[in-house]
Amino acid sequence: MQKPIAQIRRIKKKISDRTIIDDFSLDIYPGQVLGLLGPNGAGKTTLIKMILGLMAPTQGEIRIGGSCIQRNFTAAITNVGAIVETPALYGYLSGYQNLLHYARMAGGIGHERIRTVTAQVGLEGRIHDKVGTYSLGMRQRLGLAQALLHNPALLILDEPTNGLDPAGIRDLRNHLRQLAHEEGVAVMVSSHLLSEMELICDRVAIIQQGKLIQALNVDATAKGALEAAFLAMTEGDGTCN
Numbered sequence: 439m440q441k442p443i444a445q446i447r448r449i450k451k452k453i454s455d456r457t458i459i460d461d462f463s464l465d466i467y468p469g470q471v472l473g474l475l476g477p478n479g480a481g482k483t484t485l486i487k488m489i490l491g492l493m494a495p496t497q498g499e500i501r502i503g504g505s506c507i508q509r510n511f512t513a514a515i516t517n518v519g520a521i522v523e524t525p526a527l528y529g530y531l532s533g534y535q536n537l538l539h540y541a542r543m544a545g546g547i548g549h550e551r552i553r554t555v556t557a558q559v560g561l562e563g564r565i566h567d568k569v570g571t572y573s574l575g576m577r578q579r580l581g582l583a584q585a586l587l588h589n590p591a592l593l594i595l596d597e598p599t600n601g602l603d604p605a606g607i608r609d610l611r612n613h614l615r616q617l618a619h620e621e622g623v624a625v626m627v628s629s630h631l632l633s634e635m636e637l638i639c640d641r642v643a644i645i646q647q648g649k650l651i652q653a654l655n656v657d658a659t660a661k662g663a664l665e666a667a668f669l670a671m672t673e674g675d676g677t678c679n
């Protein structure tokens with residue numbers, strides 16, 4: 439097995455006297471799509487914010503590319519591209535101009551790389567149109583292109599399928615699987631929908647009340663176990679709201 443790109447070690451997060459994340463450990467591997475599956479309020483966004491250094495854990499350590507996000511933020515975060523909540527895009531600029539803006543902020547990213555990520559997310563036909571005219575799915579793709587600009591080893595997307603129609607979900611799924619399987623990117627996505635996670639992910643980590651319940655590979659043999667663990671949480675309605 440390859441070395442993990444990210445190691446989450448015994449993370450705890452307390453806010454006031456409430457424990458939001460409780461002794462959570464997980465490794466994230468290159469070439470895999472990992473799903474973080476849990477009901478609303480389980481702690482998915484909190485965990486993702488800690489991986490991104492947007493929130494400090496109360497205890498524990500998160501390493502990305504060997505560097506600790508708490509102590510060596512710059513070295514750790516260069517490995518990561520992310521979309522948390524909706525991507526921040528300028529509607530009055532074209533998709534291309536948005537990417538150029540971020541490329542300039544990041545530094546060292548040229549037009550060639552912008553063209554590559556544009557093709558990767560399938561936006562070539564509309565990249566010179568104003569973002570204000572884009573559908574939600576197209577904005578999502580542009581957000582993905584933006585997150586990929588600096589060629590991150592780890593891509594993290596918080597609830598990426600929210601608001602997408604079935605075709606948009608299928609496209610996103612294909613993009614993410616291609617990034618992981620053909621380019622070796624470690625992809626982490628969060629969701630509260632088991633059916634979606636089964637289609638997108640190679641491995642699923644189930645989180646409930648801030649605890650890791652189970653981490654399973656999504657293959658024919660694990661499917662039953664995944665469903666059983668999930669149904670125990672949701673009482674069988676297929677979602678965990």
Ligand SMILES: Nc1ncnc2c1ncn2[C@@H]1O[C@H](COP(=O)(O)OP(=O)(O)OP(=O)(O)O)[C@@H](O)[C@H]1O
Pocket residue numbers: 453458476477478479480481482483484485630
């Ligand atoms: N800043 C905060 N102060 C107090 N409580 C918080 C704070 N941030 C998160 N929480 C609480 O922590 C718990 C986990 O929230 P979080 O947003 O991480 O869950 P989630 O799994 O992402 O849920 P959702 O699917 O609804 O986005 C919730 O009960 C939430 O109310």
